[in-house]
Amino acid sequence: MRYDPRRHLWSALSVAQVRALFTTCPARWWLSGGWAIDHWHGSGSPSRPHGDIDVSTLRPALPALRPALPADLRPFAARRGHLFPLGKRHDDPEVHNIWVHDPGRDRFVLQINLEDGAETGWRYRRDPRITLPWDSAVASVDSVPTGTPVTQLLWKSPDPRPRDEHDLDVAHHLLGPAQRRWLRDAVRLAHPHSPWADDPRLGHP
Template sequence: MRTETPWGPWDPLPLAETVHLLTPLRSPWWIAGGYAVELAVGRAYREHGDIDVLLLRRDQLAVQRMLPGWEWWAADPPGTLRPWNPGEVLPAHVHDIWCRPGPDEPWRVQFMLDDVAGDDWVFRRDPRIRLPLDRLGAVSQDGVPHVVPQVQLLYKSRSRRPKDEQDFEAALPVLGDDQRAWLIETITLAEGADHPWAARLRAG
């Protein structure tokens, strides 16, 4: 689904093309965003205006080296895009990277950087929230690595846009008891005990 932004149009790569593009990358990566929830659910249920891929911050240069002919731009908060130069290690406050095959092309993939502490993934909004790195991702029936739904929903719990609400509703039936318990605990910690998603999860 093509969309317009102040920095040019988004025309995201299809999921299969994104997976093919990243297959040579030896560092871990996971499909994120709404596609991650769809992969967990096992079916497509809405359109997507972009495609997100999660990387560990420590591996950021590996993906840049893998696609040297592409244009890379860092989302430098608040609300600024700037070129990401070859070999530059992005500062800790930069979490999002937009990329496209060339300057006259639409944006095709967004990469997101998350941090680790030892063997734990660290939630960027609240470092008290952690998860063993080997539990951050899962693999779909088609062999696609993706962020587990409870982590993706934690990220979506703050904005709760219509598409986030749609993802939450679609994911509810596939969340196991441990996933629900973790999501209740982390949403309560990060967003407060009165968050409506936590209440829905508690209700079963």
């Protein structure tokens, strides 16, 4: 079915609900997207409205992650503006996002992003030259594995929307000099036309 924002509405899980859902899951997973930035910010309340909530995992780990979802939730593969029942589509290399639907409320509640990596570390799906050790890509924040600000901002960097600019405003204060250099260099390598390639919030060469 074609995605229609007027019909396909969201009522996202909370961070606490996500943690409860996956706390015993054997698969590698982590909080990602805008909520990851706010979770690092640690103000106790979101710094901006969030329309959804994301977790990420590696594609090969998805079969181990799916059993953590309650049986009444239905996963859909989101691809090119359409939503398909997931089935075995996680093997489709063009499926990178899974939307989880709660039929009882007729709302989507969670997005699962399929990312790249190996045992040794995380790899940026949009440019495999960019890698990080796992302990630099994901860290525990209040017992929730959470994507680090540099990885989340890199995903947001190709064509930043107003909410992405807000997230950079919030997150750049959390970065040390080495992290700012890494992010600036990664943006310049993967997305040289990004407005963040020369953004003073990421420092100067």
